[in-house]
Amino acid sequence: MPFNANINALRALAVMAVVLFHFNPALFHGGFIGVDVFFVISGYLMTGIVFSGLENRSFSLLRFYMARARRIIPALMGLCIALMVLGFLYLPIDDYRAILRAIKSSLLFTSNFELAKSGGYFDAPPQENWLLHTWSLSVEWQFYLLYPIAMMAGARWLGLRKLKMAVVALTVASLLASIAMTQWRETLAFYMLPSRAWELLMGGMAFLFPLRRTHAAHRLLVPVGLVGIVGSALLLSSEAPWPGYLALLPVLSTLIVVYGDRDSLLGKLGILQWAGRISYSVYLWHWPLVVVLYLLGLLNSWQYMLGGIALSFALGHVSWRYIERHEKPAGSPRKTLGVFAGATVAVVVLASVTASLLKDHPGARFFYTEPVAPLEASERYPQTCTKQPFDSEECTLGKGAPTVILMGDSHAHATASAVQRVNPGSTLLWWHGGCPLLLDFDMHNKTQASTCRDFNRDKLERLKQSYPGLPLVLFSRASLYADTVKPSKYTVSFEPGKKTSPALFAKRYIDEYTNTVCALASNRPVYLVRPIPEMPFNVYKGLNLRAQFASQVSDVYTPQRQYAKRNEVANQAIDQAVARCGAKAIDPTAYLCQNGKCMGSLGGVALYHDDNHLVDAGDEQLKDLFVPVFKNQSN
Template sequence: MTFRKDINGLRAIAVLAVLLYHFKISGFGGAFIGVDIFFVISGYLMTSIIFSKLATDKLSLLDFYIHRARRIIPALAVLCVAVWLFGLLYLPTIDYRELLYTIQNAILFVSNIGFANQVSYFDTPSQENWLLHTWSLSVEWQFYLIYPIVIILLRKFLSLRSIKYIILSLAIVSLILCIVQTWIFPVKAFFLLPFRSWEMLAGGIAFLFPLKLNNNTYAKLIQYLGFVAIALSIVFISTSMHWPGYLAIVPVVGTMLIIWVNQHSFILNNMVSQWLGKISYSIYLWHWPFAVALTINGSINEWQYVVYSLLITLLLAFLSYFFIEIRVKINKTKVIQIICYLLIIIFVVALSSTTRHLLRAYPKLRASIMSKDFYKIDSISAEKYLSIARYCLVSHDMKQFPECKAGEGEPSLIIMGDSHAAAIYPAIKKVNPKATLLWTHSACLMVEGVHYANNMQPGCINLFKQKKALLETQYSNVPVLFVNFLTSYISEKNVGNIYFTKPTISLNDLQQQFRKAYIHSVCEIAKHRPVYVLKPIPVAGTNIPKHMALSLVLHGSTVEVTNPISDYYKNNDFILGTIELAKKQCNIQTLDTLPYFCADNKTCITTENGYPLYFDNNHISQYASERLAPIFEPIFEHKP
């Protein structure tokens, strides 16, 4: 196939867009569409290779897979080993375990499936995942595996002309599924092949249905339209919009137009664009860990750190391209080549899985290579919850919920809430002489009448219904403590996803429905027993153990993270107001962690004596929880 400078230049635009987005350069909020440009390019190139070979009956699946493996696997494997080593030396164990799992998924090209079952690509936890960017490589690899097989099977029964229209039809079906799924399950629409394949098939359509223009002026005009579509997408599309969905049509069609007309352009053909295009894969591989490091360290908006990171990225990409992408060639038989690439994958999988096993079997193994400061961070963050609290935290759909009791004797407290409730249990354990019932469910808003779009969280709804019914007949006068990360539920991102009386259409609508339902819920339960509500716990804003560990690497000591107390009141103003209204209406009692986290009434701390007070960016650590024990003493001073 003839080398096309315009496509190589498009690669440069795509990777520059990705860099702009990941390094948070202002004014380019939609630059994540760089990945969509890559998808279209991949689809075009793969279709041109497959159909050109088919036309001469020279298509070999082994050859096709070998060329893809040579291009992708060695460089990816080196990245995986590099982050494995970095994590071994510098990441808290809890984060290192997660990284090892992600390494395995990345080299097996299934990381997109793993991420699809977690949180959104645009949410903070995802932005701190060291290999999040491998999701797109997994999507492409899955496409590479399936696409030629489908075409070969179709060729046995159909003409090439018929296959072209089948590919067009498949692209339309995938696009429709993508649009629908973006509204129903946007995370799955973002990460999974069935909802992304239309973008690669769009590239195939650009090859199969060439645009024949005799007028160079028209061709230039179409090319400019393509540039405008991409530029508008980069500037005006944002993470607050439903993505990919129908909006992805704009950059995809823009890329198709540029590929279709195949015109010379200074934007695409200049020396810098051509050089960046050649090393774009390696740039894409190596830039993301640096973006994650800056995000965790809180330096992502400091231009000097961004410049240093970009320069190091370009250096590593240059080395990766010339010493791995170009040089690594296995001059053996096809079968031997396939075996060698499989062995590379097996090696990385074995490395990550063996390390995970050793960490489980010998939890103190890493202590020998840790500094004293690092060990303090690691020991606190290694366990998120006490074992009983973790056991009682339901995280899957259930219809029946057995009692979950911590401690001995008769229950003297019932805790209802989400993972924040599980995180505060160490404090309760210190001051409760009797047993505690833990009625907790992950990501569960404990409010009567809550509905989740698309029937999400049925277990959460069932749990609240069953336990509320139980309270009507049992545990009279046993205090109930509500602990929920309320601010995360009643937020802009959940408009339309959470509602109480009717689907919500605005944040104000969601807030008003919630306020009414929340006050009703706690007041109903307060009719026959004391009810305590823990006011919102200050959030850290960044993953504190990761930040502290990275600070040790970059600065030789931990750097304190503090947040102004004004941020707390700004973020929690509505929730605090709702709790106060409930307190006035039915005399519930409130408990407050603010005096501990924000003792000077000006700033809120996230560390103490070198120990993290959080095990991520919002859940308090066991260390912090135990120090909150005095806050909960008033519960047990209650006399029935």
């Protein structure tokens, strides 16, 4: 197809949106729509190539596959080889083997299937998957494999005119499937080709059905489309169900630009043309840089963020200049495809063999001292756990009769040893990961919400009938559930499907938490533990990576003012419950924070297993936090 400067500029805008979103989601919280723009562009170009070839009776399936392989595989393979070397030199064995698994799925273009099994794209923290962004390449490659075959079959059996209408029907079917799947299984809708195909096919329809337009309307289309794209990037957020019908805004806006004047100013800006040419390589390289900055705890620094963005474009330019533009294997399509397939298989086999070798012989990296990861489960006290209904656990720490009940989510489980440290008897722990201490609520993850409601109600009924007067300690990662700035599948809601203002959400959350605490406090003293500070990245992994690049490793911390801001709603809920329910508040920040800093490590020793769960070293810092529970009990 002839070069279209507008489309090249769209590539630039798309990659800029994605890069800004990944480096600073709060700044450009809808930048993920850049991928949708890429999909439309790809659909337009691929349809043009395939349909024009079918129309001229000159289309070659092998030649089409060869061109796609030349475009995608070399730069992707270059990135994968670089990550193999980086991981071999600097990463712990488990993290390195995870990279090798991701390399295999990326080069085999199945990473979208693997990621769909592990959780949603917007779940936090995604920055520990070095090749998370390759899901979109997998979707596109799967489209490239199937689409020309379907077009060839349609041209043969339907004819070109009816084939156009078949593309329209397929587009509508995929869009409807996307809308339905987004409501039913959003993770699958996000990653799978059937619910994404309509975006590529919409681009195809721009080629199949060119618009007849006046000159004035022609010139107006580009600015109108650009407003839609920029508006999508600024107004949409990861909180919205995606893709679904909302993806129509960036998709249709991109179509409008494609239909617009090819001689517009958009196509004449040199900086956009340069960024468009290198956009694929920039997309490949930017995400590993995000991961590095995240693990080093530097992603929130403006200086490092801007440096990371600049380095993304610099590495993208180098990759474009020396890999994408480099002379590719010559010869027949069959021979060229064989070369690419052989190279891909070689790297995949190398990754597999390396992963197996290091699993059986971790000392093979004789130059690397494997760091010892802190244990997630406490070893300080004997602990007996049994599975309970609703996928929960009931554990007993220590010996003797229970003298306290600890109830909550994984934070309660992670900090149980701090309770037992000052407990003269045993601690009864009721916990369910990812469950807020609320009775009446909903979540983006409907299954999780239902399970959590059942778990909480079951424990409420049990407390009404058992252990009268025994103190109850409530402990959860409330900031995760009340987070409307960076929502996840665990963010709670009270009116599903309705947009709620932050102020109204806060009021609903505070009132529901208070109602729950009052119900639980009807026949016993209740203690409410304020949230544990969260770190900006995985503490153990960050300390290890810092140790590879610095002679002196500084401790990890998060500013206490950030903790206060993030937990504002959670702490207000605790304050109201204390006032209305007669509960008592316990504040761990008096032990974990000092001089305005909440510590994630001390003297290079990690206090956290990841970025939010304390380990024994962290529990040790809590010292006498829970003494009031047992002091009041003995009195």
